[in-house]
Amino acid sequence: MTTTIGDVMRNNFMPPRLKDAARRFVRADQGNIAVMFGIALVPLLSFVGAAVDYSRALSARSSMQAALDSTALMVAKDLAAGTITSSQVNTKAQSYFAALFTNKETQNLGITGTYTAGSGSQTSTVQVNGSGSITTDFIRVAGFPTINFNTSSTTTWGNVKMRVALALDNTGSMAQSGKITALRNAVAGSGGLIDQLSALAKNDGDVYISVIPFAKVVNVGASNYNQSWIDWHDWLSPPTDQPANAVGGGTQATLPINWHAAGPGAKCPFTNSNGGFTCTTGPNSETSTNYIPSSGTYSGYICPSADANSHTKYNGCWVSTQVTSGNNTQTFCSGSSSCACPVDSSGSAVSGCSCTGNGSSKACSGKVYSHDWTQPTVTSSVGFKDTGTSPATLNKWTPTAAMVANNWTGASTNPTNTWTGCVADRDQPYDVTGNTAQPFPANEYYENSIAYCDSNASNPLKPIIPLSYNWSALKTAVNAMQPTGGTNQAVGMAWAWQSLLPGGPLNAPTEDGNTTYNRVIILLSDGLNTEDRWPAYGNGSSQASGNPIDVRQAQLCTNLKNATDAKGNPMYTIYTIQVNTSSPADPTSTVLQNCASSSDKFFMLTSSSQILTTFNTIGTALSKLRVAM
Numbered sequence: 001m002t003t004t005i006g007d008v009m010r011n012n013f014m015p016p017r018l019k020d021a022a023r024r025f026v027r028a029d030q031g032n033i034a035v036m037f038g039i040a041l042v043p044l045l046s047f048v049g050a051a052v053d054y055s056r057a058l059s060a061r062s063s064m065q066a067a068l069d070s071t072a073l074m075v076a077k078d079l080a081a082g083t084i085t086s087s088q089v090n091t092k093a094q095s096y097f098a099a100l101f102t103n104k105e106t107q108n109l110g111i112t113g114t115y116t117a118g119s120g121s122q123t124s125t126v127q128v129n130g131s132g133s134i135t136t137d138f139i140r141v142a143g144f145p146t147i148n149f150n151t152s153s154t155t156t157w158g159n160v161k162m163r164v165a166l167a168l169d170n171t172g173s174m175a176q177s178g179k180i181t182a183l184r185n186a187v188a189g190s191g192g193l194i195d196q197l198s199a200l201a202k203n204d205g206d207v208y209i210s211v212i213p214f215a216k217v218v219n220v221g222a223s224n225y226n227q228s229w230i231d232w233h234d235w236l237s238p239p240t241d242q243p244a245n246a247v248g249g250g251t252q253a254t255l256p257i258n259w260h261a262a263g264p265g266a267k268c269p270f271t272n273s274n275g276g277f278t279c280t281t282g283p284n285s286e287t288s289t290n291y292i293p294s295s296g297t298y299s300g301y302i303c304p305s306a307d308a309n310s311h312t313k314y315n316g317c318w319v320s321t322q323v324t325s326g327n328n329t330q331t332f333c334s335g336s337s338s339c340a341c342p343v344d345s346s347g348s349a350v351s352g353c354s355c356t357g358n359g360s361s362k363a364c365s366g367k368v369y370s371h372d373w374t375q376p377t378v379t380s381s382v383g384f385k386d387t388g389t390s391p392a393t394l395n396k397w398t399p400t401a402a403m404v405a406n407n408w409t410g411a412s413t414n415p416t417n418t419w420t421g422c423v424a425d426r427d428q429p430y431d432v433t434g435n436t437a438q439p440f441p442a443n444e445y446y447e448n449s450i451a452y453c454d455s456n457a458s459n460p461l462k463p464i465i466p467l468s469y470n471w472s473a474l475k476t477a478v479n480a481m482q483p484t485g486g487t488n489q490a491v492g493m494a495w496a497w498q499s500l501l502p503g504g505p506l507n508a509p510t511e512d513g514n515t516t517y518n519r520v521i522i523l524l525s526d527g528l529n530t531e532d533r534w535p536a537y538g539n540g541s542s543q544a545s546g547n548p549i550d551v552r553q554a555q556l557c558t559n560l561k562n563a564t565d566a567k568g569n570p571m572y573t574i575y576t577i578q579v580n581t582s583s584p585a586d587p588t589s590t591v592l593q594n595c596a597s598s599s600d601k602f603f604m605l606t607s608s609s610q611i612l613t614t615f616n617t618i619g620t621a622l623s624k625l626r627v628a629m
Contacts, residue, residue, distance in 0.1 A: 053136040057147040060106045064130045067100040068153040072128045075113060076155040079126065079624040086115040093128045106132040107146075124623060127154040162518045162622065163208045163467060163508070164197060165496035167489075168481065169525040169579075170213040170461055172448075175483035177581045179526055182608040186615035188478035196619035198471045205509065208467035210499035211477050214492030215485030216311065216531050216540075217445045219453045220505070221463040222421040229505040230423070231439035232416055235315050236375040239275055239304050243427070244441075248536025248548065251276055251309040258342055260332040262302065263320040263369040264294035266342035266350050269302070276309035276535075283317050283374065283413035286449070291345055292320065302371065306446040309535040311486070312424075313444035313451065315414040318371035327352050327367070334363035341366060372408040420444065421463060422453035424533035425491050425552070431533075432490075432556035434497050434563065436504040441533065445485065447540060452485050459484045466499055466506040486540040488532045489525050489592070490553035496521045497560060500572070519572050520622060521560070523595070524611075526579040528586055529553065550591040557595035570597065575618055577603045579611060 074096050078084045084092050093113025101109075110131040117124050131150035166187065174180040187193045194209060201207040212218060224230065234242055239253035246252040253275035256262070262269045268279035268290055281287045282298040286305075293299050300320035306313045324330050329352055333339035339362045341353035353366030422443040425431040430438040445452045445461070452461045459482040468474055495506075500519050502508045511517055529549040531538040537548040563571040576592040588604060596602035603614045 048138070050139050053134070053139050053147060056105060056137075057134050057149055060103045060132065060134055061149040061151055063103040064101060064106070064132060064149070065151045065153070067097055068128050068130050068151060070100050071096040071111075071113070072126055072153040072155045075128070076126045076624065079115065086117075089113045089115045089126065097128070097130065105134050107135065108133045108148075125154050127152060160516045160518055161206055162197065162200065162520065163210075163500055164520040164522065164622065165210045165212060165467075165499045166193075166478075167212045167214060167492035167496040167521065167523040168478075169215075169487065169489070169492070169527070170481050170483060171215050171485055171487045171525075171527060172483050173487075173527050173582075178608045179579055179581065179611065180481065180483045182611040183524065184479050184481065186612040188475035189612075191616075192612075193615045193619045194471055194474055194478070196616070196623060198469070200623055201469065204469055206469075208469055208509065209474055210467045210496070210506070211465040211474060212492050212495045212499060213462045213464070213481050214488065214495070215445070215452060215461050216447070216488045216491070217422045217424050217443050217453070217461070217485075218491055218495050219421040219461045219463045220423050220440070220495075222419055222453075222455075224421070224505075225416050225419045225442075227505065229439045230416075231426075231441045233441065234312070234424070235416065235419065235442040235444070238316060238318065238373045238375075239270075239277060239307065239314055242310070244424070244533045245276075245307075245310055245535055247428075247534045248544070251307075251535045253277070253304075257336065257338050258333050258340055258364065259371070260368050261342050261350070261353055261364070261366045262292065262371070263322060263342075263350070263367060264292055264300045265344050266292050267344070268292060269342065270304065272308050275304070276307045277304040277314070279303060280305050284313070284315065284418075300369075307535075309539075310533075311445060311447040311531065311535075311540060313446040315412075315418075315444065316373050316375040317413055318373055319408070320369040320371055322367055323370050324368045329353070329365045330368040331363055331365045332368050335360055337362055339364045370407070372406050374408055374410065374413040416442070420451065420453040420455070422461070425488070425494070428552070429555075431494065432552055432559055434501055434559070436498070436501055440505065443533070447485060450484070457484075461485060464495060464499070464506065467508050486531045486538075487525060487527045487529050488549065489523060489529055490532060490549065490556055492525075493521065493523055493553065493556055493560075493595070496523065497556075497572075513566075518622070520575070521572055522575045522577070522618060523592070524577040524579065525589075525592065526581070528589060529591075547591075553591050554594065557591070561595075561597065573597050573601070575601045575603070577605060577611075577614055579605045579608070581605075581607060 071093050075089055075093050078092060090113045094111045097111045111128065113126065113128045115126050129152040133146045133148045135146055136144055168183060185192060197207050197209060234244065240255060242252060256269045256274065259269060270278055272278065279289050279292065280303045281289045281293060282301060283303055285303060288305055292302055301317045302320065303317035304314045337359045339355060341349035341355060341364055344350050350366065353364065355362060355364040357363055419442050422445045423440040424443040426438055426440055450457050454460060461484050462477060462480050462482065465474060465477045498504045499506045500508055502510045529538065530542060531540045532549050537544050543549050560572050560574060561570065565571045574595055574597045576596045578589050578592050580586050593602045605611060605614060
């Protein structure tokens with residue numbers, strides 16, 4: 001016969017013969033004190049014994065509860081880490097409990113562990129149930145040899161808020177082998193990552209997701225042209241003042257020695273070999289010309305084409321203004337055998353130009369022109385914007401080359417409100433940090449005759465979607481992604497970081513100091529890095545010696561992984577995915593492999609079909625990561 005702790009607390013454990021004796025004792029009027037004491041001693045000892053046995057049972061149950069609490073949490077963490085599956089929960093729970101429970105009096109132990117997946121508004125749970133008994137010492141004489149007890153512990157998934165940034169490769173090679181379609185389905189399809197994570201949210205804001213499509217640059221949206229965090233220096237400056245082009249030995253353009261003789265009708269003074277660009281027929285034009293226009297609206301305009309080295313468009317022109325009157329001439333070059341007159345379309349020296357002498361005594365004279373750059377700004381103006389209004393009140397861009405001080409007083413030929421939204425890597429070392437104050441360089445990414453951030457392009461690079469719980473809008477953005485441009489994983493990773501930072505340019509929601517946050521970055525790329533803001537680092541097909549783009553990205557990843565929260569725990573969990581369907585296959589990306597928070601968070605995929613299963617695996621792990629006692 002057995003009893004429970006509750007039975008012990010009820011006064012019904014005396015056997016019938018003892019109860020009868022007690023009733024007779026009450027009616028009797030004979031006897032003595034000793035007899036009375038002897039009779040009373042039995043129930044008194046039973047009460048005392050019951051208290052002792054009950055205390056032992058309560059102690060065993062308390063020990064079981066503590067062990068079950070720890071067991072449930074440890075099993076939950078194993079599920080989150082992916083070291084066990086849901087089918088292994090029961091076995092793992094029994095193993096953990098056996099190591100944790102040290103009460104030697106308990107017998108007939110029964111431990112079961114179960115995982116229940118969430119659905120709808122219900123969160124997922126891990127529950128561990130325990131039961132046991134103790135052998136009684138006192139109340140066994142009353143017919144109760146054991147006391148049974150049971151208890152349980154449950155961990156609830158979803159009590160921690162989650163913010164997930166998706167840095168997704170949108171480069172041209174994603175069009176191959178169905179990769180971009182597989183990526184859209186894995187993230188935005190039915191049952192995809194967005195559905196998995198949105199199901200974890202009980203309330204709006206429990207889960208946020210940002211989407212960062214990247215190629216060589218990212219698109220932050222053209223409507224942000226008025227934001228103070230945009231750096232307009234590269235956009236507003238001529239090819240001769242592009243700091244990124246000067247890095248690494250450099251592709252910085254230089255002015256030709258006969259620059260001041262270049263005017264209407266003269267041959268374009270630039271070639272791809274001396275600057276990476278040639279001339280076009282007008283501002284922001286894509287029509288090339290071999291000669292400076294000599295008639296029409298843009299007569300005398302020297303407008304650079306897109307730069308073949310940096311894959312960017314310049315947003316201005318030099319305007320030739322003759323500073324000598326009529327046919328008067330002036331020496332524009334001397335002291336070098338390289339001095340020469342510009343030539344016209346007939347191959348002859350332009351009208352009025354001639355040279356004398358040889359070698360270091362050579363000098364050339366002709367009509368002389370000033371060349372104003374049609375962007376009225378200053379070289380040091382970070383965040384300066386010109387929308388073409390009140391140009392006379394603006395400071396002037398002043399290059400360092402002699403005789404080319406800018407004095408442009410007209411409106412910009414390509415004002416900043418025409419910017420299409422591209423931004424490139426920030427100045428070093430800010431390109432590898434989470435700094436939110438250093439601005440981001442506006443960029444006109446132009447490659448393969450496509451302005452990739454222009455919404456009118458056939459396959460534009462789509463804008464970033466900041467943290468949001470508008471699940472339909474997120475899905476729409478992912479499904480609109482197009483394969484386009486070259487690979488710069490670092491800029492995607494950098495903006496994934498920015499999207500998680502409150503107070504940054506993407507205005508991530510403020511975090512509550514009393515709430516625990518899981519901040520996650522998932523980076524997928526199907527190729528190795530080939531280009532970034534610095535032309536010397538890569539040409540769009542391959543990197544320079546030493547993998548300088550990877551070096552910048554590796555430092556970025558190190559800084560991310562070293563970031564800690566107020567408790568000293570890693571602030572970010574990083575998953576990286578390499579989709580390697582090339583033939584011959586690309587080597588394993590060391591920078592992606594090392595960027596992941598741990599080895600089990602790096603995925604090497606060899607087929608497009610694995611993209612879906614990998615995102616499902618990550619989604620399951622993130623679902624389990626939201627565990628709290």
